[in-house]
Amino acid sequence: MNLASNYLFADIAKKVQAFKAENPEADVISLGIGDVTQPLCSAVVEALHKAADEMGQSATFRGYGPERGYDFLRNAIVEHDYRSRGIDIDADEVFVSDGAKSDTGNFQELLGKDNIIAVTDPVYPVYVDSNVMAGRKIVKQPCTAENGFVPELPKEHVDVIYLCYPNNPTGTTLSYKELYRWVEYALQNNALILYDAAYEAYIRHDNVPHSIYEIDGAMECAVEFHSYSKTAGFTGIRCGYTVVPKTLPVPLNQLWSRRQCTKFNGTSYISQRAAEAIYTPEGQQQIRATIGYYMKNASSMKEALRAIGIQVYGGDDAPYLWVRTPYGLSSWQFFERLLTEAHVVCTPGVGFGPSGEGFVRLTAFGQSERTKEALERIKQIF
Numbered sequence: 001m002n003l004a005s006n007y008l009f010a011d012i013a014k015k016v017q018a019f020k021a022e023n024p025e026a027d028v029i030s031l032g033i034g035d036v037t038q039p040l041c042s043a044v045v046e047a048l049h050k051a052a053d054e055m056g057q058s059a060t061f062r063g064y065g066p067e068r069g070y071d072f073l074r075n076a077i078v079e080h081d082y083r084s085r086g087i088d089i090d091a092d093e094v095f096v097s098d099g100a101k102s103d104t105g106n107f108q109e110l111l112g113k114d115n116i117i118a119v120t121d122p123v124y125p126v127y128v129d130s131n132v133m134a135g136r137k138i139v140k141q142p143c144t145a146e147n148g149f150v151p152e153l154p155k156e157h158v159d160v161i162y163l164c165y166p167n168n169p170t171g172t173t174l175s176y177k178e179l180y181r182w183v184e185y186a187l188q189n190n191a192l193i194l195y196d197a198a199y200e201a202y203i204r205h206d207n208v209p210h211s212i213y214e215i216d217g218a219m220e221c222a223v224e225f226h227s228y229s230k231t232a233g234f235t236g237i238r239c240g241y242t243v244v245p246k247t248l249p250v251p252l253n254q255l256w257s258r259r260q261c262t263k264f265n266g267t268s269y270i271s272q273r274a275a276e277a278i279y280t281p282e283g284q285q286q287i288r289a290t291i292g293y294y295m296k297n298a299s300s301m302k303e304a305l306r307a308i309g310i311q312v313y314g315g316d317d318a319p320y321l322w323v324r325t326p327y328g329l330s331s332w333q334f335f336e337r338l339l340t341e342a343h344v345v346c347t348p349g350v351g352f353g354p355s356g357e358g359f360v361r362l363t364a365f366g367q368s369e370r371t372k373e374a375l376e377r378i379k380q381i382f
Contacts (some may be wrong), residue, residue, distance in 0.1 A: 008125050008351040009033050012335075016345055029374040031301075031362045032345040034168070034320070036233045038293060038367075040274075041286030044232060047277035051270040062269040067260045069096025069241065073272045076279040077241055081226070087213045093245055093253060095260060096267050096275075098238040100198045100227035104162070105130040106263075107194060107223065107242070110255050111160060118158040120151045122169055122352030122359075124196070127162040142355045143170060145324070149313065150178055153185050161186065163212075164196035166203060169352045169361040170322040171298075171314020173208045179215055186221040190249070193222040198240075201231040201291055203317045219245045223252065230319065230365075232278050232287045239271040294319050297371050298364035304375040308382055319364040322349070326382055334360055342377035 012032060020028060040048075054060035068074070074091040082089045097103050105126045117131045121140035128138055139158055141151035149172040154161075163182060165174045186193050195212040203210055212218045224243045228234035244253045277283045298315040305312045311324040323346070325334040331348035338344045349356030366374070
């Protein structure tokens with residue numbers, strides 16, 4: 001089985017913990033794992049308090065909820081995330097979950113073991129690992145600086161395609177025209193696209209689609225995953241959703257519903273009320289401010305690194321920066337040097353796939369002052 005012995009981020013955490021144990025006086029700043037640092041917005045906090053109070057009263061207490069999610073949240077998703085963009089989906093095509101990581105990893109349970117899976121390279125490890133665990137063949141489509149980080153269409157037949165845009169880890173995007181090519185390929189080759197749109201709230205440019213369903217024909221070939229983790233700081237709250245159209249040629253909506261009813265008891269009522277609050281006018285304004293905070297970090301990081309001659313990609317429509325390692329250092333060599341000399345943590349690009357060698361991923365989710373301090377330290381050693 002071609003499965004790495006450890007999950008990438010667990011491996012990094014182990015190395016950082018060992019360094020801290022040997023150097024207890026070191027002030028380590030993480031620009032690595034994509035956890036957020038800003039607190040939940042006030043609209044969400046108020047909704048959490050209200051929902052918790054409801055759970056303490058007999059008249060408003062909620063037990064097991066619907067596996068697909070409560071109607072109040074599913075309807076808000078339909079109106080705000082889709083119909084506001086001219087996309088017509090139904091609430092019963094929306095499945096609320098505890099996050100995109102779970103759903104992107106679990107959705108492969110509906111697939112036959114002989115399906116051939118295409119992924120970009122570099123790639124979010126969950127897409128690969130979950131399918132390798134099931135024994136499926138993986139085909140990698142390299143995304144490099146030479147091809148503008150736009151993956152070429154598969155040269156051999158594939159059955160399922162994982163796409164993540166804005167991309168984790170490279171922070172790059174696909175235009176409408178580039179995404180249309182993939183939808184067209186899927187329709188012509190009877191393939192299924194599993195589209196991870198976890199970072200769509202960070203898109204700033206008009207030529208970048210927020211949903212694959214903005215592309216004609218995508219409702220017949222694509223499933224879309226969303227997360228509130230980076231949109232609204234829900235990494236500790238846990239809530240997201242998946243859209244499974246009823247217009248897919250295989251009844252995946254029915255099959256996913258069956259799977260969820262069997263293996264998932266639904267996302268908590270409190271979490272779903274918190275997610276609903278994001279769609280209020282106050283919630284929208286507040287999460288946009290937080291996203292703006294992180295994107296300001298991304299901009300300053302990109303500017304500072306380029307000023308010392310380091311090549312940087314991404315960071316314009318995503319909270320991730322894809323940084324070429326200087327002086328011919330490998331991904332892990334650069335990681336070790338940043339950790340030991342600057343006390344800064346990054347994510348080695350090779351951990352996302354062979355095409356990630358010679359790069360590291362930095363995230364813009366840190367606190368502003370700590371991010372500036374990390375950049376000053378990097379400047380001193382490079």
